[in-house]
Amino acid sequence: MTLASTLSDSVSKFGVMIAAVAIFLAVVLVIFFLASRASGRLSRWLAIVVFLGPAVAMLLIGLVYPAIRTLWYSFHGESGLNWLGLANYKWIFTTERIVHEVLFNTLLWILVAPTVVTVLGLSLALVVDRLRGEAVYKSLIFVPMAVSFVGASIIWKFIYQYRDRNEPQIGLLNQAALALGWHHPPNWLLSKPLNTFLLMVILVWVQTGFAMVVLSAAIKAIPTDIVEAAEVDGARGARLLFSVKIPLIRSTLIVVLTTVMITTLKIFDIVRTMTGGNFGTQVLANEMYSQSFEQYNTGRGSALAVILFLGVLPLVGYNIVQLRRERGNR
């Protein structure tokens, strides 16, 4: 394809886009115009239908129906037609690879990665606002948040490049390991279970900025007089931190931890880009994708999606209860 044809291709794609947006807005305006001609009681009901109708219809067709349908599929076979009862769930919890690799790795992810993100974010938040150049540090640590998991994965895949020690090195990690005197470092991404932790580093790299910014805002919101009163009473250093500051930002800490946990539970892009789920790194969300769209086993894929949903549910529930309680206390 030549530059000229790429260009003309782009022009026609942008044409499609502009046309789509223009048609969409035109339809909305025409409906507005027509509906506003109505009068009396009809006009109120027409307004409700026009304003609320599209959102409700899209959510019903695109989210509510599919979610129910997925639940239904999870009790059916590959094509989604023959009833299997709980066989798909039984398959999930009795298949060696699913239990010992997929579920185990997912559990490992949600136990380790969110904890590291929160602890690191909190440590940074506690000290960063006392430094000169706070904004610069914050920005540098926050930037990865704007990077896609795919982009982040490529960045880190390059860092994890393995080469034999006799060859010239291009991966920073291997180079660092050799320079520190580790003569036979492992082939990083192929070594189980090390590789799962290396993938977690990427999530930590992306999410720590978020945790830091949110926790830093919470710490700054602690009333100065409370901290001063504690200091007058003799609280210093660790005591001040663990008995005064952390309890005061507890609910924000929980929000950050559960938020990162939910992201982690659904982690897909990193595993897909880095290893494709090979070498013992598979997780729930990627297994769901490959069962549904590569193995074309709708039943198993759907059952995995339901498990994912059930995993997210208590996190969300806990979060809400905590926040409600916290607010009630104020």
Place this chain on the structure above:
Amino acid sequence: MTSAEAVEYLATEKPATAERRGPVSRNRRGRFSGPLATMFVLAVAIFWTIPTFGLLITSIRPQGDVANTGWWTFFEHPSFTLSNYNTVLFVSGFGAEGGLMPYVVNSLVICIPATIFPLVIASMAAYCLSWVRFRGSDTIFFIVFALQVVPIQMALVPLLKIFTSIPGAGGTYVPVWIAHTIFALPLATFLLHNFINQLPGEVMEAALVDGATHFRIFRSIVLPLAAPALASFAIFQFLWVWNDLLVALTFTGGSDEVAPVTQRLAQLSGGFGSHWEVTTAGAFVSIVIPVVVFFSLQRYFVRGLLAGSVKG
């Protein structure tokens, strides 16, 4: 629900930041900033920057250098080229015609409507649920808001089946636009409702008394007043769609014609014996747009990000 609660909660904490910068806090700053704390933050900041920096350096080095030496040797033997960017953007190869440029175009063509559509539909719904109250409107609002707990994964297969049953929809942008719009609606409606609900009621009532229709009030009063909230959601949604892989993989139907840059990069990075000089240049291209958006619109972005970081 989590995200929604979080946003509301976090939003209330914001103003405190500015107020506390009194003499007391400056005093505290001096007392506590030990060299250890500085070193810790500095170390993390450096560690957080090196990966992206290495990517940038690699992307501007000649092919031979990249394959045979580490990017850190660049400073001893600097040699600089932009040809990787030319290759990755415009030259055919690596299983794709026309390089990465068509995918960058696809990303934009996906992102812009996938931001505008949910913005319009959600702001209409939010206005209705705030100001055209009716019996059951609170229940509808609660259900919309509660739908945030449904992970995208729960909807993928059935939604895809709906699209494939519509003739002519496959291989076009339409399924991707609609899927992104649907998945954005619960959060968007909730956030915009929170904002639109706070608008002064006297203005709307006065307009209604003057005989203005709801459509007129929505267009000439609500939309202009809600601009900050619309902007922050728009930025968040744009970045979310730009960085998405799952929805793209599922709803482009594997068609290169409409695949975004994330999908292509994931493919490129999967190949063995990768050409790192090209992959890194490609990754850098995909990163530049969100990072520029982030830096230029940081104010709105942080709000949007706090709001939606748990989406999906």
